[in-house]
Amino acid sequence: MTNVVLLGLKGHQGCCLDEIARREDVRLAGVQDDDPTVLEGLRGRSYTDQQTLFTTSPDELLALPQVDVAILCEDNAARPGNLLACAERGWHIMAEKPLALSLEDLGAVREAVERAGVRLSMLLTMRFEPPYLAMRHEVAAGSVGRPLLMSAQKSYRRGIRPAWQRDRATFGGTIPFIGIHALDMLQWQTGCRYRRVAAAHHNERLPGAGDIEETAIMLLETDAGQMVDIRCDYLRPGKAPTHGDDRFRVAGSDGVIEAIGGEVSLLTAAHEPRVLAQPEGQSIFGSFLDELAGRGRHPITAAECFAITEVALKARQAAETGEWVSV
Amino acid sequence: MTNVVLLGLKGHQGCCLDEIARREDVRLAGVQDDDPTVLEGLRGRSYTDQQTLFTTSPDELLALPQVDVAILCEDNAARPGNLLACAERGWHIMAEKPLALSLEDLGAVREAVERAGVRLSMLLTMRFEPPYLAMRHEVAAGSVGRPLLMSAQKSYRRGIRPAWQRDRATFGGTIPFIGIHALDMLQWQTGCRYRRVAAAHHNERLPGAGDIEETAIMLLETDAGQMVDIRCDYLRPGKAPTHGDDRFRVAGSDGVIEAIGGEVSLLTAAHEPRVLAQPEGQSIFGSFLDELAGRGRHPITAAECFAITEVALKARQAAETGEWVSV
Known part of the structure; x- marks a missing residue:
């Protein structure tokens, strides 16, 4: 047990x-x-x-x-x-x-x-969700060639956020809390390695947001001439049909793959534009328990968790200082 | 005559x-x-x-x-x-x-x-195209409240570019050539004023591109805590249904408005999400000729042309130096 x-x-x-x-x-x-x-x-x-x-x-x-x-x-x-x-x-x-x-x-x-x-x-x-599993599979298969421009949007609903999120001391910032998802996702999908980051974030103090930065942007360069742009916001109004409007896009030397609204589309030189089939989602905690029980390997390493947290904290530092920061 | x-x-x-x-x-x-x-x-x-x-x-x-x-x-x-x-x-x-x-x-x-x-x-x-006229009208009418996060994508088809574009000396760079459209558009739509810019660009030397940077990203802060992210690429593959995949998004304190694929959608707290009707497009040269003939006012001032060219050149400088640049 x-x-x-x-x-x-x-x-x-x-x-x-x-x-x-x-x-x-x-x-x-x-x-x-x-x-x-x-x-x-x-x-x-x-x-x-x-x-x-x-x-x-x-x-x-x-x-x-x-x-x-x-x-x-x-x-x-x-x-x-x-x-x-x-x-x-x-x-x-x-x-x-x-x-x-x-x-x-x-x-x-x-x-x-x-x-x-x-x-x-x-x-x-997000690593275990069908659209992103499909994207990663295609990128790894070379469908878009060499990834050159990687982009993400994490847009969340406005509203009364929990008290611990409204307090900077217990929240820590939109970049480490939300941006980290996108930072991890693009690196995981493409195998790129971040080299430096410029960023901005802003707390407008909209009702219910408290200290939360409603907007944040990151621009990253990789160690191989690739670039990344990530935007995060808590600005989706109440009538928005979903809590989140997550988008990921990888533009490469041979094509463009993109997830919007849970749908993944692929554009290449070889084929007409098409919407991709998606695999089953996986259980993040299930695969963790399986590895502990000696069955298979959970795909998130501790080294990745440390590394991406460090990137996120340095991106927040880039926003706070208004300077590029090496990661 | x-x-x-x-x-x-x-x-x-x-x-x-x-x-x-x-x-x-x-x-x-x-x-x-x-x-x-x-x-x-x-x-x-x-x-x-x-x-x-x-x-x-x-x-x-x-x-x-x-x-x-x-x-x-x-x-x-x-x-x-x-x-x-x-x-x-x-x-x-x-x-x-x-x-x-x-x-x-x-x-x-x-x-x-x-x-x-x-x-x-x-x-x-682009200022004279129906989707962007519709967007600007809604933003000016206050439909999204105070603009906080402004984003743009200019994605163009790959292919054999003209010789003068493949030569850096006669082209000058993707940021001043393509990025300038987005820089102008977001400022024109929201009335924001850029304060500083970080940027990156990269020339992968894909076939037909010559010196053209196939990818470029800009991150800008305004003088009022707003932020802007712009990405440009020449990575749409041959089978792409259109030459360009232009996108503009303005997320504000009361809603989000966005143009994708020529369609403009508006999300607010007050109304269900909806697609906006668009006005007639206008003739840029027609309005210029009209003003010269004493009829009405052409909406692009010389001061704007100088200012946005300067922003674009400083954004290119930000990409070349890898430093934030005041604009």
Whole structure:
């Protein structure tokens, strides 16, 4: 039996809990959140059992014995401390992103994880979604030739954001929180390596946004003459048909591939423009559990999690300083 | 009778010639290009007459008497010299973009045009196209609130580019040639004022591209906390359904408006998402001729042409130096 604990209910824990519910040999040993109402909402769900600990105390959760895996979905400021605590206990970790809000904290986490020898992954959920699996497959197959210009949009709905996001101290910024998805996605899809970044972000203090930068832009160069532009915003108005308007585009020497609205289209010199079939989505937490059980390999390495968090923090630094930053 | 001459057949002269054909009181007094075959292709067209001079010699064209207006569609390197020559002759000028390939030349042109008191405009043709007129109208009407994040894509087909474009000396770069359209468009649509720019461009030397940078990205900040991202590429493969894949998006405090594939869509908090009706397109050269004849005002000022050329040249400098540049 694999015992899993969940610290915080402020992220993508849903996809992990669903996976726990699907598995006979995995159970939720405990769950913590500082909001008792949210916590109580989980009682009786199929991923809990009679012995599942419900607590508002992180210390109580961290004191549980015989834990194998921790899922970290707390606010962004609490994450590095929890990462250290879990690593010290020898627990494997699936963490929300980013891993830390400063390079110093990130370094401490890296050291602790390596010392403990635990498996660390991060909830880069987009890597497991059908459109992006299809895109990556085509790029790897050479359909667009050599990738030259990679672009992304992450556009989210406006609205009253949770209190921890409205506070810069516990949120950390739109670039490390949202931009990191796009930074990871474009690198994962194309195999490029970022070399330097220029960026801008702005907090307009629209109603409900608090300290959140409603807009952010990044421009990156790779070590091979390729370039990347990423824009993020929290400006989709209430009547928008979906929460997010995510877009990814890779323009290469032989074609252009693009995902908009969940549809992936491919333009090449060889074939008429076409919409691509998409593979099944995969379970990020499922593949993590499988690797821990000796079945296959979870596709997100700890090194990638550290590296992309570092890029995101340096991109935020580029926005804060108004200077190019080497990554 | 208004006498018009045309120097060079390497740009958007078509829209000007069509306008000449439509007008009884305007004639083409002369046309020059260094390619005799291209030049001969114009003989007998409705915008020519028996007296129209056809010549491969710029000097011969510039020696014509009683000229009122010059259209400049030569290569980008020849433009500043022709601007000076036309201004000295007191000819009003509709010029291709950019006005010059260096800030020094641009300064000389500005001085000559102001000294001569001639009317100068630039072939910022997109300002007269229905989708962008519709977008500008909605933004001005406040439909998206305060513009916060402005984005553009100019994606063009690959292929064998003309010789003058394949040579950096006569082309000048993708940012001043293509990027300038997007720089002007976003400023014109939103009234923002650029403050600084970071940029990147890259010449992959794909077949047919020569010195042309196939990719270019610009990131701009305005003087009011807004931001702009622009990407340009010459990477649309041969099977692409259209030459260009132009996109413009303005995300504001109250909504998002966007033009893709010639369609303009508006998302606001107040209304369901909708596709906008578009006004009639306008004739850029027609409105220029009208203003010269005392009828109405042509909407592109000389000051705008100088300013946006300067921004484009500084953006190219930002790409060349790898540093932020104030604009």
